[in-house]
Structure formats: C-alpha cells, structure tokens
Amino acid sequence: METNAAHNLLGITLKTGWTVVEKLTKADHSTGSFFSVCYKVEKDGVVCFLKAFDFAKFFQLSEPGKEIVDIMGDMITAYQYERDLSNHCRDKHVTKVAFVMEAGQEIIPNHSISIVPYLIFELADGDVRTQLEYSRKLDFAWKLHSLHDIAVGLKQLHAIDVSHQDLKPSNILLYKKESKLGDLGRSICSDLDGPYNRMPFTGDINYAPPEIMYNYYDNDWNKRVFATDCYLLGSMVVFYFSGISMSALLLKHIPENFRWERWRGAFEEIKPYIADGFANAIVEFRENIQDPYFKKEISLLVEQLCFPFPDERGHPKNIEMVGSNFNMERFVSRFDLLKLKAEYQTKN
Template sequence: VSIDDGEVPAGELHETLTVPYIIFELADGDVRQRLDQTDGFDLAFVLRALHHSAVGIRQLHDAKVAHQDLKPSNVLDFRDDGCRVADLGRSSSQDGNSPHDNLVIAGDTTYAPPELLYGHISPDWRVRRFACDLYQIGSLAVFFFTQVGITALWHEYLDRTFLPDNWGEGYASVLPHVRQAHDLAFEEFEEQLPDEIRGILGPAVRQLCDPDPGRRGHPRNLSQRVNRYSVQRYISIFDRIARIAEWRLRKTMT
C-alpha cells in the first residue's frame, strides 16, 4: 500500500511536463541483501518471497498492468511483514500509454524473456507484456537457488551462433536451439532444489519460463476461455511449498 502519490514538475527545462510518483514505506532492503545477511540457506524465506512476488504480480495484472521488470532488486524485504514487488517505473497499462511502450524490452535486458531478446513482438498486448511477467517470476525462482536468473543461465548453454546479438533470422527458426538451452538450464536449476520440492517447483518454473510465449503458463490455463497468463495457480503452488518449509523450520526450533 502506498503512503502517497501524485505528480511533480519534471524540471526547469520542462515546465509543462509532470512526472508521476508513488511513495511506499521504507523497506529493510531487497531480497538479495536478506540472502547475503542470512547464515545458511533460508528455504522458508525464499519460498515465501516467491509467493509474495507472485501475489504482487497478480494484483497488477488484475488492474491490467504489467510490471515488466521483476528481478531480485525489485522485490523488497520487510522482515516480519513479508516481501513486496516494487519499482513500477517500467510498467505498462493495457488501458493507457506508457513512455516506453514502443520499446521491445521495457525492463532490464538481463532478465528479459527470449522472444523479446530476439525482437519477436506479438501484436497481442497480453502476450507481449503479461507473458514477460510470468517468465520473470520463474526467473526469480531460479535466482533464489542458483544466484543467477534464467536468462543468464540458458545463455551459457547456447552455441554463440544462436545468441540474440548474432542471430539475424526470425525467432521461430532459433526457438528449437533456445528450447534446448533452456532444458539444460532447467536441469541445472533442478539439481539445486531440495528433494521435497523438486517435483513441484521444477515443473512450475519450466512452465513459467517456457521459451515459447504461446506455451508459457499453467497447462490448465492454455484455453481461450480463461486467462492463459493467470498466476493464480502458481500462487497456490508457492504458498503450499512455503507452508511446508515454514512448518519444518518451526519443528527444528522446538
């Protein structure tokens, strides 16, 4: 919940231009700092942070807003009050115009989904924007267990010929190679997962980070009658495994 919002003048050189702002309460830091300050690996915190991030993205999507720049530094830690998604500076509204709507990649390129890295722009706003958010939710999960996002990880497994900066043809022709690189990256990620959540979180991240935006998301959502990019099922999945981790943590403390 914001403390204040409004608009302020952009500066002396732009007397008629205003810039919108939102002020939130001060956080204790972001999730990267929390992980750096924690002794050992706090599975319960990581899974709850992932759950809270997905809830934040769902709230934005319900308002027809895409975040487009979800990454560890934009997930704030409020210690005993959970985590919240922050920095809407690159967000896009389905019902309005944003200054960066003409950009292929609105957010940080190091966390961008592959279709945008290869310049593939869907005419469907939901595919172009909501699918990006799903990919970045999955990438956040990968970061928590490997210390890098999925984009950096699959780049390590892709022949340089097929890297975005070197590829001059369409995305459809390079997609098989990108998918193979993703599969290897998923395997590396899943090797880092605890046994008790590997069979749950592994498939969820594969769905969220599918390199084909047309196949991205929960299989049960891939229907014309529902929002294929709904994150509600993943919220439930993340909440379930977070509760398991929290229960086990409490047991070790008693």
C-alpha cells in the same frame, strides 16, 4: 557541490512538508531506477524514501541529438506516469506493491534545470539481494514466502490490467517479513496511456524473456506483456535458488553462435536450439535444490513460468483454456502450498 539540482536536496524542507535528512547511496536503497537520486525524508516522526528524478542522468540515457526540451518532457512524463500508475494500483486495492505516498516537485535555484520532480515511498529495509543467502537451509521457507508475495503482487496487478515488466531482484523490496514489488516506473497499463505502452518490452533487457531477446513480439498486447511477467516471475525463482538469472542460465546452455546478439535468423528457426538450451538449464537449475520434493516442484514451476516460447508458457491447465495462459492464480496457490510445506519442515 553537485551541479545537478536533484543532488542538492539535503537539508531542504520540501513544499510537501518533508525534510530531506539523508542522501542515500546505492548501498542504502537500491530501487533499481538508474536515473534518480535517493534520500531519506522525515515528517511528523515518519521516515520515508524519496526518489528525485535526475535530469542529468535522464539526459545521459536519452537518444543522442534529442532536444533538451523534449528530454525534460520525457522525464516529466515518466514521473507523472509512475505517480498515476501507483495511485491507480492503490485505488484498485493492490497491496503487494510499494506505492507512491506523495509526489511533488521542487525548484532548486541556481541550476540550469532547477525543477526536481520527486516521489515519496515507504522506506524499505532493502531489496531482496541484501537478504538472499544460498547456503542456509533455514532461508528456504523465507524464499518461498517472498516468492509467494511476488506472485500475489503480480496477480493483483494483472487483475487490473497492469503488467510490471521490470521484475528483477533490485525491484523486490523488503518490508520486515513482507516482500513487495517496487518501481512501477516501467510498468504498463491498458487503462493508462503511458510512455511505454507501445514498446514491445519496457523492463531491464538483462532479465528479458528469450522472445524479446530474439526480436520476436506477439502482436496481441495482453499475451505479450503478461507472458513477459510470467517469465520474469520464473526468473526470480531461478535467482532465489541458483543465484543467477534465468536468461544467464539459458544463455549458458546455448551455443555461442546462437546467442541473441549473434543470431540473424527468425525466432521460429532458433526455437529447437532454445528448447534444448532450456531443457539443459532446467537440469542444471534442479541441482541447486537438495530436497527431492522441492527439487521436483520448484523446477516444474520454473519450467512452466519460464518456458521459452510464449504460446506454451504458463500453467498447463491454463494453456488449454483459451486466453488465460498467464493467469497467476494457480501459481499463487502452488507457491502458497510450497511455502507452508517449507515452514512446516523448518518448524519440525
């Protein structure tokens, strides 16, 4: 038997009325949260997904030497924040996000830390990686449909001043034909005082934009966080069509001496070299798409969304307009058009 309380929920009926019916492995859920234990829960014939916050894992990931009480406090804050942010989004009519349906905490006796906070979500069919295939032409329309959903989700979040910050394949959840953004746990909102609001980047560093990798942070909060989302959306496009992340593709084209962990100079100094790596990355990316129209349009989207310097990232027309570089509206329209064209091609 696992010694952590979060691992011992199976068979229990929670105070919220949900019965824990199955413990899920990574293969089954893939929420992207590494400090949680996941289960299937059932109530009134409805099956949902439960994310239990695992104190032991939280402890492992915390700064060495930190007091246990403080770590517990951090975990509770993270739990509350994700719950509140989810409610905030739901109340503001966001639709393309996997919401918290219910939240609670359970005391599991006979454990050193017996309290287990949890969140219950609608059960997804899986994350996008379970669906993505790279050889089938038929998947083209599906991919664009999914990317359109993601762009809409981001647009909705941005409209209420929320930046997702952690967009990556494991956080794109599939619900039949619809894709939704999962895991708001690392998101930040200007209206909510969260644990991450003051951090320059809150998401997964593996998907972080180059300015973050090279330690450059724009002081303007809005500019910084929305530029990050813009890049992350572009990185998803890259992953959907090339099978690797934009950051990996970019680093593939940057000389070893200039890798982010080796570079000791300022971001400004390395910009020409990143620009060169980026240009070569786009050339390589383009070769993964056969159809000339989609090749041109999709690589242009990636170029605008993932441009390595935040000031020049976004749609060119938005860049010209002060203060709205990262407006998703134009990208949503572009994905919509591409999706429709791809669907039309598939049907004919």
